Amino acid sequence: MPLKTINSKLIIKAALVVCFLSFNYSSAQEIIEDEKPQVEKTKDSITNQTRIKADGVAAVVGDYIILESDLDREIAQLKAQGANLEGYSRCELFGSLLESKLYAHQAIQDSIVVNELYIQQRTDQQIQGILAQTKGDMEGLLKFYKKDSEQALREEMNEINRNGYLAQQMQEKVTKDIEVTPEEVRTFFNDIPKEERPVFGTELKLAQIVIIPEVTEQAKQDVIDKLNEFKRDVEENGANFTTKVLFYTEDSGSKSTGGKYTLNRKQPRMVKEFRDVAFSMQEGEISEPFATEFGYHIILLEKIRGQEYDVRHILLRPELTQESIQKAKDKIDEVRAKIVDGTLTFAEAAREFSDEEETKFEGGQLTNPMTQDFNFELTRMEPELYAQIQDLKDGEISEVFQDEDRVNRIKFKILTVTDRIDDHEADFAKDYLKIKNLALQDKQIKAVEKWQKETIADTYIKINGEYRDCDFNSNWLKK
Structure with missing residues (x-):
């Protein structure tokens, strides 16, 4: 019975820096003969069942050789980054690995430059993430990666991340110039059967006023x-x-x-x-x-x-004096009091008093960084922000919160809900920006599908061992 992959166009959020997409293709591939590598019994990293692990050549994609153990290491990194792999088969994850190697191989052909600073920082984050889960067990981490030193481990993880970076840059190169016209957005929306149209959850529009203690x-x-x-x-x-x-x-x-x-x-x-x-x-x-x-x-x-x-x-970073901290707290208390008693509207107070340049000239209105509009879907809001506004009624002013960000160790803020849209079926006029994003994603998927089909046909590819039995959505092997 062939192993099955999931027919999915969803992005695995933490996957190897590159968007892993599955498509149906038809192109001739070459199959390499089975090797007889060393084998050992091990626990499957996804199903936790005992399986035979053969650390031979699992595949070749262009200039890249993929070992059986490479997939286990990739899965370990995904888990360290918080990815939920439940429901994903080894075949699907292996197909994603093949796709990332295809992108990376083509990126080298296209002379894409690697940002080494990004690679080093990513490796640091991954190692710290794994160590946090294993209570600082560096020895166990080195054993898993079969390395005799942290430096050797970093070099290998840098190489994995370098390939992932190349894959990401290549995919961005394929999709970066793709745009959708208003007519394409309308056509995309009208082609969705009414009973299949997406339902958008409750959305809020939020505004805030921020006061930052002055540094002397x-x-x-x-x-x-x-x-x-x-x-x-x-x-x-x-x-x-x-x-x-x-x-x-x-x-x-x-x-x-x-x-x-x-x-x-x-x-x-x-x-x-x-x-x-x-x-x-x-x-x-x-x-x-x-x-x-x-x-x-x-x-x-x-x-x-x-x-x-x-x-x-x-x-x-310069130290903040208790005097300047208290002065900022007193100021935001005073601003809140003026809004509550009706002396100023929230928008007027934001424009006059807020220290946050990004929002003050919009009356304190917050922009959703994911959608670039003013709407925040309640179920997808950052937990910290949700905790601050969850009990607010429309137009009510929050209590004063002490907060911080990557620039300011201390800042004070108040928030309000300026508008609320209950959950609803997608509406072309109300939800145009969201529908436009869906239409753009659909167009990008089709562009990547076309690119991948052509590139697979032109790239030297071999598949070996158990992965011959996978029912890949992309035609990595010809059945």
Whole structure:
């Protein structure tokens, strides 16, 4: 009985950085003869049943050789990223792995450049995620990956993530220029039978006012002085810059790597001020303290490799005084009181008092980052935001919340519900943006389907072992 895959056009949320899509194709493939690799009994990572694991060549896609153990490692990484794999067969996941290798192979042919900074950060996150689940069992992690050191493990995971990144970039290249016209959106909607039209859940429109405690000039100067002290100690006394990073930096994202980032002139992923300073320096130089929205930095430029700059940095954030924190709290209490007694409307107060530039000029109206409109579907709202507004009636003003974000350690805010749309069947006029997104996704899926069909036909592909029995939706093998 052939193993079955699920006919799905859904994205597996955490899957290997690349969107795994399944399609039906027809193209000739070549099958390699069975090998006789070493075998061992093991527990299946999805079903938890005992199965025979053969770590031989499971497939070849272009320049990529896929081992049986590669799938187990990919599944482990998916679980570490929080993916729910219940209901997905090994065949489906293996088909997704084949697709990612196809994208990666073609990305190399198209000379797509890898962002090494992103790769290193992703590997760090994955390792920390797995260790969090295994209570810091690095020895067990190395045993699973059959590595004798953390460095060897990082190199292998970097390679896996590098291939995933190439796959993602290739897929984006296929779909990035695809757009839909209003007429295409209308046609897409009208082609959906009425009984099959989607139902959208209850949606809210939200607004907020944010007050941020002011940082004093003295606090800023204290941080600048401390960074200058670090710089002098390294330059004049031979102190180790990386050691100071480990002891003092407030950038949690780079602390574990000694504050290291790799910048690429062609890929502007870092804030402008940081890039401008780094790209103006010479190897071995330490910058003067400079400010970004995150705080104050100094940079050590370690190496220039063509378009890539290896840097280490220390980030310090000015301390907030209790006086400035209390002043901000008093201010938002006063603003809330004026709204409640009718002196100001919420929108007027936001425009006059809010410190959040992104929302104040819209009367505090929040934009949904997923849909880019003002509507937040209740069941898909971030848990923290949901907890803050779940008991609010329309037009009611929330209590004052103390919050934080990646820039501000402390901020105070109040929220209100400006509109509520109960759950309803999709309506072309009311839900145009959502329907447009569905139409765009449908068009992108068809474009990827066409690209994949053509690329499979032109790429050297072999399938081996138990995976010959998979009923792939894409025709990786010819039956």
